[in-house]
Amino acid sequence: MIPMDFSYWRTETAEEAVAVYQQLADDGQHPVYYAGGTEVVTRARLGALTPGAVIDVKAIPEARRLGRDGGCWHVGAALSLADLIHDGAWPLLARVAERVADHTTRSHITLGGNLAGTIAYREAALPFWLADADVATVGPHGRRTARFRDRFDGTLALDPGELVVSLSVPDGVRQQPSYAQKATRLDYVDYPLVTIAALRGAEGQVHVALSGLKPEPFRSAALDAALIGSGSSADRAGRAARHLPATLVEDLHGTADYRRFVAQTVLADALTALEGP
Amino acid sequence: MQNANTGRAEHLITVNGEQRRVSLRPADTLLYTLRDELGLTGAKPGCENGDCGACTVLVNDVPMKSCLLLTMEFVDQDPPRSVETVEGLDGAEVQRQFLQHWAFQCGYCTSGFLMLVEGLRRQRPEANRDELVDWLRSNICRCTSYAELIHAVEGVLERERGAAPASDHPTPVPPTR
Numbered sequence: 530m531i532p533m534d535f536s537y538w539r540t541e542t543a544e545e546a547v548a549v550y551q552q553l554a555d556d557g558q559h560p561v562y563y564a565g566g567t568e569v570v571t572r573a574r575l576g577a578l579t580p581g582a583v584i585d586v587k588a589i590p591e592a593r594r595l596g597r598d599g600g601c602w603h604v605g606a607a608l609s610l611a612d613l614i615h616d617g618a619w620p621l622l623a624r625v626a627e628r629v630a631d632h633t634t635r636s637h638i639t640l641g642g643n644l645a646g647t648i649a650y651r652e653a654a655l656p657f658w659l660a661d662a663d664v665a666t667v668g669p670h671g672r673r674t675a676r677f678r679d680r681f682d683g684t685l686a687l688d689p690g691e692l693v694v695s696l697s698v699p700d701g702v703r704q705q706p707s708y709a710q711k712a713t714r715l716d717y718v719d720y721p722l723v724t725i726a727a728l729r730g731a732e733g734q735v736h737v738a739l740s741g742l743k744p745e746p747f748r749s750a751a752l753d754a755a756l757i758g759s760g761s762s763a764d765r766a767g768r769a770a771r772h773l774p775a776t777l778v779e780d781l782h783g784t785a786d787y788r789r790f791v792a793q794t795v796l797a798d799a800l801t802a803l804e805g806p
Numbered sequence: 807m808q809n810a811n812t813g814r815a816e817h818l819i820t821v822n823g824e825q826r827r828v829s830l831r832p833a834d835t836l837l838y839t840l841r842d843e844l845g846l847t848g849a850k851p852g853c854e855n856g857d858c859g860a861c862t863v864l865v866n867d868v869p870m871k872s873c874l875l876l877t878m879e880f881v882d883q884d885p886p887r888s889v890e891t892v893e894g895l896d897g898a899e900v901q902r903q904f905l906q907h908w909a910f911q912c913g914y915c916t917s918g919f920l921m922l923v924e925g926l927r928r929q930r931p932e933a934n935r936d937e938l939v940d941w942l943r944s945n946i947c948r949c950t951s952y953a954e955l956i957h958a959v960e961g962v963l964e965r966e967r968g969a970a971p972a973s974d975h976p977t978p979v980p981p982t983r
Contacts (some may be wrong), residue, residue: 530838530854537832537878545807563876570835570874571855583811583832585879611868633869633922634856718943749917764907 531573536582537563543667543694546586550690551669558582564607564639566645567630592641592694601663601697606641609722610653611638619698621707622656625726628669628711629653631718641693649724651746652711654681655726657740658748660702665695683745705729708802712741712791714782722783723792727799735803742777742788749773756800767799812876816911817881821846822894825886830877837861837872840891848892848917859945860920864890864983869925869944890924900924900962909958911949919945923959931966937965 536558540546542543546562553560558581563569572578580662586592592607595616602618605731612624614635617623629652643653644664654677657664662677668691677696680686685693708727713719721741728747729735735756752772768795777792810817810832815820819828821844830841837854840846852860854873861872865880880887895901900923905907910916910975919942926933926941931940938959947955 531833533833534831535833536809536811537876538807538809539878540807549807566874566876566879567856570876573833574854583876587879631855631859631944632941633859633862633871634874636868636870637856637874660843 530578531570533573533579535573535580537585537724538582539585539588541588541590542665543586543589543591543692545585546589546692547667547669547690549584551666553582553584554690560584562586565660566610566637567635568632568636568642568648569791572647579772581697582682586641586692587639594695597700601650601699602703603695603697604640606644606693607782609637610635610638610640611651618655619703621703621726622653623711624707624709624710625652625655625724628709628721628724640696642679643689644692649744650683650721650724650740652721652724652726654685654746655709655724655740656707656728657681657696657698658746659726660698660738662696662702664689664693665697665698666693668692683743701731702722705731706803708799710795710798712795720782722788723795725792725795725799727803729803732741735800737799739792742792743774745779746755747774756796762797762800762804765800769793769796808824808882817878819877819881819889820886822891823888828877828881830881832876832878833926834877835873836863836875836880836889837879840872844890850914850917852915852918857871857946858915858918860915861923861942862921862945864888864921864925867925867928869922869941887888890921892920895920895924898924899965900927900958903958903961903965907954907958907961908952909951910947911951915945915947915949919947919955923962923970927962927966931963933963935960 538549550560560582561580563585565581587607592605594605614627657677663674664677666676668688703768706729711724714721714722722789724740727737736753740746749772752769755769777788779785814831816829849872850860852858856871856874858956862869863872
């Protein structure tokens, strides 16, 4: 049961949602956008989030878009991870998404919520971070489309009141060889020790993004560069692992040293899968 | 655009095919509207964090955790979003299979598992063992009746596909007490 009160707004366009957000924020209502609810409801129940208003954005048609157009695959931010897995148009995204939470909860969690929320792992961001993906938003200053990687560095840089509406990925990227793996310790359904997403680019180089190592997802040009060169997958993963963050998460799922070991292992697994041993 | 201000107000919601009037706060979750306003106590509060699945209901045939849903998402909608609880099953095949296979012990998680498996039957009757296990991971049985649950789900899906239930897992003998 959620102990505090808030008002509820169901909006039909992104501009309407942003205007309502602005008005409520100006009135001191501390509004939040609401989609799947897994973060807002659970945190509000604990008193960790105390919105004065929730703005439901699930019914906005462009945030429910799914399909190809103009050489890109477009996906609305209000679609659930289950929708994206069922669609299957981007195998890398589907493989990453199908290990987030559990089967039922993936029908709740939306793409936009996973990317823009405060829960740390944001695994759905990993494929978009690796691809030449674009993110479209609407905010107080209007519409904006930008390269996802220019606005995401572990967290998505959004202005107050800016709403993620959709993402798009070039058709060619979706067909590139890819690999994903989630390593957990306590149970199959669990937060990650390490989740890796890897994409082999047109030039043959493997790029990786990782979740679970830091409080937010991680990738590094130096780590990607160290994956190139001679030697076995294990050798190159060992060299690349030197470019992992100096300080890693240490919690009941695993020590920092164990996470480093698992990260090196999944790096080698990714190279083997995409290039052979 | 629709909005509801803070405080309690009356709204219309459709549950188990029946339109009902409920009094609720915008911050009320579907779980507590079902239980406290409509007397449908089949949906159980467990973790209330989306982990245990004891509160699972069907929304347009899709299993969802009612502790993670605001009731406002379901009220005053045309056409209504269909909410089904275990009370709406009323002697369905899934309930018969759970009984036949003794797929429960204390029973607290059972209504959530029944709704999950009913959703699986409707959406993925061709599901194989790996897929049904993936669905079952959404719910937790603290009594660990998982082997019996898998047998019951296989029985449900075999019935749905028109096959006679497999006989490689004999019906457990009921306890004598």
